[in-house]
Amino acid sequence: MQERYTPAEIEQAAQQYWEQNKVFKAHDHDPREKYYCLSMFPYPSGRLHMGHVRNYTIGDVIARYQRMQGKNVMQPMGWDAFGLPAENAAMQNKVPPAKWTYDNIAYMRNQLKSLGFGYDWERELATCDPNYYRWEQWLFTRLFQKGLIYKKSGVVNWDPVDQTVLANEQVIDGRGWRSGAPIERREIPMYYFRITAYAEELLAGLDRLPGWPEQVKAMQRNWIGKSRGMEVHFPYADGSDVLKVFTTRPDTLMGVTYVAVATEHPLAAKAAANNPKLRSFIEECKKGGVTEAEIATQEKKGMATGEFVTHPFTGKKLPVWVANYVLMGYGEGAVMAVPAHDERDFEFATKYGLPVKAVIQLPDAALPQQFQSAYTEYGMLFNSGEFDGLDFEQAFDKMAVVLQTKKLGGPKIQFRLRDWGISRQRYWGCPIPIIHCAACGDVPVQDKDLPVALPEDIVPDGSGNPLAKLPAFYETQCPQCGKPARRETDTMDTFVESSWYYARFCSHDGVSGMVDERARYWLPVDQYIGGIEHAILHLLYARFFHKLIRDEGLVTGDEPFTKLLTQGMVLAETFYRTHANGKKDYFFPHDVAFERDAKGRTVTATLKSDGQAVKVGGIETMSKSKNNGVDPQELIAKYGADTARLFVMFAAPPEQSLEWSDAGVEGAYRFLKRLWVFAYEQGDRFEKQAGVNGSSAGPEALALRRDIHQILKQANYDFRKHQFNTVVSAAMKLLNTLERIPTETGARAYDELLHEGVSILLRLLAPITPHISHALWHELGFAGDITQAAWPEVDESALVQDEVELVVQVNGKLRGHITAASGANQADVQAAALADGNVKRYTEGKEIKKVVIVPGKLVNIVVG
């Protein structure tokens, strides 16, 4: 055995061993219990970042832990390979997105291998591979025929200079990122997945996911946004039609003083036809991007249309306004406005001098019904004719009856969730398998013609979709009538690929279908791990897709992911100087030197190259623009993969954000060195060992053994809870304890204890730092391969103690410590507590009102 810890050597040797022995190959047919552990696959951006390292270390720790629990583990890896960055890189470097993407995959695959992750590489897949996306196109044609995919118009960001559609990310402060031109909202035809058909099931399914974080389920529930309310019809003044609105507050119906419609509403368009002022107002409202955040924070603006509707109960005329805060995508694209009882309506009515009519009584009825702001609580109705005196529920029921009688609406369940628009006017994505025929309409591509292959040698130029300029791609014949027809040139949202890859890993090489019978063995995924930023969209779409392919008869079960772990972001300190023009220059942390005071606080930070001060900018997410990203490659080169893995697991619990610390990395490295040296120095004592029973051991050895098993018990608990930071801390404590075992006595009990303790420590660490664990397991002569070793078990008999220490409180304040026999009765414990010298000081001469005893923990004496 080597005296020095040499991570580069032992890591390469361990990785070679795993590869040659196919240790991580997942077996499709195996009598052991299956365990499918999946980490969200990366976008092949070029290099791994620390977020990846963290995500995949967590996944690998769980997978290796489960393998040691005796399970048949599958942990695959692949590439979310379509997407916008490849097109941007292509424009910059004049390289086709396909080449750029495949080169990146090759590089990043090596990075993942150098970190020692236990993937079954035979199952690797990339979503830009026609063998992958052909099944997505196949599913598309099925869903299209079932009506679960349909076409309608949708709103996009339009750059009027570049004449192209922009992603939200490409709109900065309302302007195109390349052209700088103000963006407009524009409507274009798009294909939609009818996710709303599954809204009820997607919502109800959350209650059957006990292994998901409450936080994520809450976000999804709110996103789906089921609400019970009323559809109310306001007849047009000329009687030609009705204006439909949805409201969750029908009890305020008698307080409606106007109605407002979205700028895209047909009524707005009709009114604008012979009203130039209104027309230009609507045009004005189209400025800016499409994100909800932007729309919700913009100044509320509106204009009267000159049109009127009538109140369904009173028949009174109400003006119709166009308002920029009404969303066409939610409900009917129109709202009834009750300024007295809705904040937004109140603000709008105040601004435009519209009337405010109160119909809900304030709790104190004597207060004047004058408004500084809307009163939005529930209450008793007044000013509401036949509904006066009713509460919310009563008013709801009675109004429902009246509306239904008049055929002007009724109760309705409304969802906030909208159908999923998947058309993208981009090149580097999965082609939509539709052919447009002048005679037959939109015709799906036939199975025999799939895949619709994306040409891979194209360099986009930033002006619209290259596929639309490629006759060789779009010129085709109608599958139905055979006449010349045009192929759809839009591609799919890349969220579509990532919605079903988890299923394809089970049958990665299947040629008979999207997934095959192997998926029924492996699914659902037992543990899914990924960033919290995916809490809603990706995870909701994947749940939706699982139900779609279930309903195609391809998989069984209703949910794709049994347990979910959402890991926090990786942050690092930032350093910058501000230019005179306000622009900031960010400096790489390694180029900054610090001066600290006696308490270790940073006093000054200076740039190493010029010695001048830089500003400390606080802790932010690692990013290129902030220049604070730490390259995993440098870390591996300097310390090895085990140190990188140990640090990311130790620095914070998985769900929390993790602050990068170079010093912390040093600490992790130091621990591994200490472990290696300890094993080297004690190695010769391992040959003497036999079975362990500890029977001949003295009290000191028994106490050490109790500590060891106490630590193991805590570590096992933390492993189950996925609190890996405290598992690492337990491993450190364990090494500290083992170092306390006397070495010079020659007593056999200590050798046995050492052997037992080290075997526990190596197995605890094996999932986290697999290379050093692998090497020491062999070096110290333990049998077999540690990746398959049985998980250590706690010997409960080792934990038994004769005496326990109790704390004594007086009125909840700590005043003393006593020791008591483990099984001591309450009276004895109380007597011992009252006899404590310091406790006496606080109890003497006072009435003892009550004594609370928590067995094995504390005594609290309450005095008057």
Add this chain to the structure above:
RNA sequence: GCCCGGGUGGCGAAACUGGUAGACGCAAGGGACUUAAAAUCCCUCGGCCUAAACAGCCAUGCCGGUUCGAGUCCGGCCCCGGGCACCA
């Protein structure tokens, strides 16, 4: 704007169901070893008061409440982060 999280020493954090706040580690200070440095090892380490204390007081973002007892439960507020449907 809306939804969801988080806030504990100089720093990352720990504290199981409401029961000793600060485990484990980092940084810092002191010491040993060394020609020296690195590495390694030992000691100290929330604040105040104190000669010192296993004597006391304060302390888990802020204000208030429940309880024998609150970092943990409840109400209100402040700050920071994630998401908001075309970044992935």
